[in-house]
Amino acid sequence: MQSRRVQVLLAACWSSSCLASISNVPDFATSEAGNPFVDGWYADPDTQFYNGEYWVYPTSSRPYDDQTYLDAFSSPDLVHWTKHSNILTADNFPWAHRAVWAPAPIYRNGTYYLYFGANDIQSDSELGGIGVGVAEHPEGPYTDPLGRPLIDAYHNGAQPIDQDVFIDDDGQAYMYYGGHSHANIVKLNDDMISLGTFDDGTTFKEITPENYVEGPQMLKRNGVYYLFWSEGGWTGPDYAVSYGMSSSPLGPFDRIAKILQQDEAVATGSGHNAVIQVPDTDIYYILYHRHPLGSSDGNDRHLAYDRLYFNDDSTIEPVKMLVHDNFEDGNMIGWETYGGGDWDASANVLRGNGGLALVNTNFSDFIYEADVKVSEPKNNDCGCHGHAGIVFRVSEASAENATFKGYYAGISTSGALFLGRVNGAELTVLASEEAGVVTAEQYRLKVTADGSSIQVAIDDEQHTAIKVTDDVYGSGMDGVRIFKAEAEFDNVNITRITSS
Structure with missing residues (x-):
């Protein structure tokens, strides 16, 4: 994919000047503004870099009969995303009437192309397969240059879906x-x-690697061809991504390893990937869809991305689903609020004045860090001290009144640091220390939970730290809480503790 990214870049602007349009290189460990990085149910993403912007083209994750259109998203920095609705619709493709899937974008000859599968055909007697749309702009509208599918039948047992298009350094274009x-x-x-045809006169060559199910994706990096594919069932938790390597775009692609799979603390069903390169760098991200924890609907799929790291021997490290949010995108996608209160992230920090805000995770042993600023409420009629902080191992959260079961590490407007165990509306303080914190100033709050051992620190113990042993709650959701105060939160980072 490196070759096609570079070719698209050159075709779009013909010089490195377009790189200057990127205000700063997105050198992230994950989607630092949070995964999912866009709102809504989407799946099967593919990507391109067009005219100084990153573009993501996904499937609309809905029942098959409702999948009659495609949306796209663009971003100058992989943080701030603009939605482009209905860039391709079945109205412009009379043969396509359902299951419009897995768009694959490419630019050539002054034209933007978008390949897609439609109708989910199960035999050669049905109308459907892989189509192609053409447009003058990345956001479409894409129209049908053929009036029929490009590939409309099974060959070598392959259902005509899940296409990826790649242009090699010599200018030859391939579809996987x-x-x-x-x-x-x-x-x-x-x-x-x-x-076209291959040298032996054939049109279709089978390259099926071990454990392949669907969703091929091609990347070329430093002369090595990487074929990614999905294994398992797309509706289930075992959906995953593996890859193979070859010195030729035609393979063979011997399976190297599984590099992306479910993390029961973060998300399940992670698969059908794309890869995007930050131009003029060796920075790559893997984009994919995944199911939120607790979901039983196979169409409940979000888009996410994480960093792709390469070893010295050109193999790929296993991908880690990280949980970060610096709110630089100005939204709370991925967060759910409980118990009222006003919450807002439009100023690139999470602000609130009461209640809970949680992310759908299920960590047991972890390090949880966040910047916290606690202030007195504007109307403190009771004259009491409020508090705010981070909550973890949370279950049974109430949308009505923000009660829950779990732990709460908080900072009081009195200047104290405390750790409490919460059971519904009851807060039992397990430990408390006078921390000397000042209201309306920002502090880095850090919780390390490893089994029954829980440690809470402020600014890496420059102020104070408390340690307790408690095993009432073993795992659950994570988030933030505010009680009779106003607070700001930023740079949320939750990292699993793994046994050595």
Whole structure:
């Protein structure tokens, strides 16, 4: 994919000047402004870099009969995203009437191309397969140059879905595609809307690697061709991404390893990936969809991305789903509020004046850090001290009154640091120390929970730290709480503690 990214970049602006349009290089460990990085149910993302912006083209994750359109998202920095609705609709493709899936974008010859699967055909007697749309702009509208599918039948057992398009350094374009546990590669002619032939006269070559199910994706980096694919069932928790390597775009692609799979503390069903490179760097991200914890609907899928790291031997490290949020995108996507209160992140920090805000996680042993600023409420009629802080191992949260079960590490407007165990409306203070904190100043609050051992510190113990042993709650959601105060939170970071 490196080759096609660079070719798109050159075709779009013909010089490195367009790199200057990126205000700063997105050198992140994950989506620092939080995953999911866009709102709504989407799946099967593919990506391109067009005219100084990152573009993501996903499937709309809905029942098949409702999948009659495609949306896209663009961003100058992988943080601030703009939604482009209905860039392709079935109205412009008379043969496509349902299951419009897995768009694959590419730019060539002054034209933007978008390949997609439609109708989920189960046999050659049905109308459907892989289509292609053309447009003058990345956001469409995409129209049908053929009036029919580009690939409309099974070949080598491969269902015509889940296409990825790649242009190699020599200018040859390829399409990798296939469902039903078979993968093919075809050549695309220079017009990008017709198929070429290989030297042996064939059009379809099977390249199915071990454990392949669907969702092929091609990346070229430093002369190595990487084929990614998805394994398992897309509705289940075992959906995952593996990869193989080759010195040729035609393979063979021997399976190296599984690099992305569910994390029962973060999300399940992580698969159908894309890879995007930050131009003129060796920074890569893997984009994918995943199911939120506790969801039983296979169509409940969000988009996420994390960093892709390469070893010295060109193999890929396993991907870690990280939980970060610096609110630089100005929203609370991924957070749910409980118990009223006003919450807002439009100023690039999370502000509130009461209640709970939680992320859907289920960590047991972890390090949880966040910047916290606590202030007296504007109307403190009771003259009492309020508090705010971070909550963890949370369950049974009440949307009505913000009661829950779990732990609460808080900072009081009196200047104290405390750790409490919460059981519904009852707060039992397990430990408290005079920390000398000042209201309306920001502090870094850190919780380290490892089994029954819980430690709370402010600014890496420059002020104070408390330690307790308590095993009432073993795992649960994470978030923040405010009681009779106003507070700001920023730079949330939750990291699993792994046994050595």
